[in-house]
Amino acid sequence: MIDWTRVDELRCEVGEDAFDEVLELFLEEVDEVIGRLDPERDPADLAADLHFVRGSALNLGLRDFCMRCQGIEHQLAQRESIDLAPLLAAYAGSKAELLTRARTRRDVA
Numbered sequence: 001m002i003d004w005t006r007v008d009e010l011r012c013e014v015g016e017d018a019f020d021e022v023l024e025l026f027l028e029e030v031d032e033v034i035g036r037l038d039p040e041r042d043p044a045d046l047a048a049d050l051h052f053v054r055g056s057a058l059n060l061g062l063r064d065f066c067m068r069c070q071g072i073e074h075q076l077a078q079r080e081s082i083d084l085a086p087l088l089a090a091y092a093g094s095k096a097e098l099l100t101r102a103r104t105r106r107d108v109a
Contacts, residue, residue, distance in 0.1 A: 001094055003063050051073060
């Protein structure tokens with residue numbers, strides 16, 4: 001679900017304190033976008049939101065979530081009906097894993 005090697009690389013690139021800030025900002029931004037995802041929205045707007053969160057999530061190693069975003073973007077481009085439930089579940093699971101691991105790292109340090 002998560003590419004932990006990428007997460008650790010990013011943590012090393014930016015430093016532990018900055019990583020916590022990056023993670024917090026990422027979660028705030030994605031939570032905002034997730035809150036407005038609606039299959040009834042304009043497909044172009046929905047695709048733009050999905051593209052935005054996919055890029056951010058890719059940087060944090062959220063592989064499953066990224067693949068699901070990309071799949072829905074493709075469905076929208078093909079004018080197919082979409083189901084957001086698997087995407088929302090992938091994000092919720094990834095978010096929980098990220099936060100659990102971040103807390104565990106802080107507790108150990």
